[in-house]
Amino acid sequence: MRVVAHDYAGLGVTEIARTVCELLEWKRPNGRLKNLECRQLLERLQAGGAVTLPALRKTKSKGPQRVDTSQQFFEPEPVECAARECEPLELALVQGPAEGRLWREQMERHHYLGCRVPFGANLRYWVRNRDRELAGLLWTSPAWKMQNRDAWIGWNDEQRKRNLQAIVNNGRFLILPWVRVKGLASKILALNARQMPHDWEVRYGYRPLLLETLVDATRFRGTCYRAANWICLGQTAGRGRMDREHKADGRSIKDIYVYPLVRNARQRLCSDPIP
Numbered sequence: 206m207r208v209v210a211h212d213y214a215g216l217g218v219t220e221i222a223r224t225v226c227e228l229l230e231w232k233r234p235n236g237r238l239k240n241l242e243c244r245q246l247l248e249r250l251q252a253g254g255a256v257t258l259p260a261l262r263k264t265k266s267k268g269p270q271r272v273d274t275s276q277q278f279f280e281p282e283p284v285e286c287a288a289r290e291c292e293p294l295e296l297a298l299v300q301g302p303a304e305g306r307l308w309r310e311q312m313e314r315h316h317y318l319g320c321r322v323p324f325g326a327n328l329r330y331w332v333r334n335r336d337r338e339l340a341g342l343l344w345t346s347p348a349w350k351m352q353n354r355d356a357w358i359g360w361n362d363e364q365r366k367r368n369l370q371a372i373v374n375n376g377r378f379l380i381l382p383w384v385r386v387k388g389l390a391s392k393i394l395a396l397n398a399r400q401m402p403h404d405w406e407v408r409y410g411y412r413p414l415l416l417e418t419l420v421d422a423t424r425f426r427g428t429c430y431r432a433a434n435w436i437c438l439g440q441t442a443g444r445g446r447m448d449r450e451h452k453a454d455g456r457s458i459k460d461i462y463v464y465p466l467v468r469n470a471r472q473r474l475c476s477d478p479i480p
Contacts (some may be wrong), residue, residue: 206225206247206250206255206256207255207256209221209225209228210223210247210256210257210258210259211257213360214259215259216261217246217259218248218258218261219240219244220260221247221258222240222241222243222244222247223238223240223243223249225243226238226239226240226243231243231372233326233409233410234370234409234410234411235408235409235410235411236410237264237323240246241325242325246292247294255288256319257312266357266406266421270379280382280383281337281383282383283383283384283385284337284339284383284384284385284386285385285386286386287385287386287387288386288388288389288392289466290386291334291336291339291386291389291392292334292392294332294333294334294339294396295331295332295333295334295390296320296330296331296332296393296396296397296400296401297330297331297332297333298328298329298330298331298404299330299331304331305329307338307343308329308331311338311341311381312341312343312377312379313379315379315382316377316379317394317421317424318377320377323343323345323346323376325345325346326345326346326370326373326405326409327343327344327345328343328344328401328404328405328408329341329342329343329344330342330343330344330397332393332396338381339381339384339389339393340378340379340380340381340384340387340389340390340393341377341378341379341381342375342377342379342393342397343375343376343377343378344373344374344375344376344397344401344405345373345374345376346370346373346374347369347370347373347374347417348374348417348419349369349374350365351417351461352442352443353438353439353440353441353461354417354438354461354463357438357463357471358415358471358474358475359471359475360474360475364474364475364476364477366425367477368473368474368475368476370411371411371413371415372413372414372415372416372417372474373401373402373405373413373415373416373417374416374417374418375397375416375417375418376418377424378390378393378394378418388432390429390432391429391430391432391433391435394429394430394433394435394464395433398416398466399431400414400466401416402466403462412466413466414465414466414467414470414473414474415463415465415466415470415474416435416464416466417457417461417462417463417464417465418430418435418461418462419441419460419461419462420459420460420462421457421460422440422458422459422460422461427460427462430462430464432465434464435462435463435464436462436463436464436465437460437461437462438462438463439460439461440458440459440460440461441457441458441459441461442458443457443458443459
């Protein structure tokens with residue numbers, strides 16, 4: 206990594222990350238390079254003094270940024286009806302810059318966690334009925350470690366490192382605030398559990414075995430997840446999904462929910478390797 210960072214300094218950090226991925230064959234199952242994760246790793250190594258990266262170039266920002274929500278927003282007419290009147294539900298992948306901006310804007314305005322650009326594998330969805338948006342979802346890479354989840358699965362560290370990619374995390378779930386339909390959220394979760402694994406396999410080359418999510422119990426009771434047959438496994442240690450250095454104990458304790466996509470999900474996650 207030090208040699209590549211030195212030899213490719215003139216090409217920038219992105220090209221260094223791509224080159225490291227190629228040399229280490231750090232790829233997704235579909236063959237694409239994991240250059241975003243590699244860049245994040247390189248930046249952490251630089252912060253620790255292990256490598257030296259070239260200075261970031263002063264260019265226009267690329268990729269999606271935090272959305273400006275300062276402009277006046279007019280809320281649509283309320284949607285108040287029985288859940289069956291919202292059918293058929295359409296689960297559509299977010300496509301193109303206009304859709305992507307609208308999705309990020311709604312998350313930033315209405316989700317208590319806002320909208321951050323996720324690292325690594327992810328899928329974003331709109332849930333629609335008759336061309337009107339009812340909800341938005343984000344699926345991402347899973348938490349690196351969670352004691353209660355890992356104990357429930359029963360895997361060891363080596364199995365977890367090898368098979369972790371078979372878990373997908375529901376990082377955001379937003380029913381738009383003007384949509385007041387009892388029972389709609391659990392219907393959306395059930396639809397996601399049927400369709401998302403196929404979309405994930407098409408995009409990333411492998412089919413997940415388990416879904417997970419974290420619910421802030423100070424804000425929500427997890428009713429829709431329970432109604433959709435998700436399993437509550439207890440609570441996190443409060444460090445956050447990516448706090449591998451244990452610097453934030455107890456700050457954000459959340460309930461852990463999982464949903465097996467196959468009957469023998471735990472056994473397959475513990476297999477060596479996953480068939």
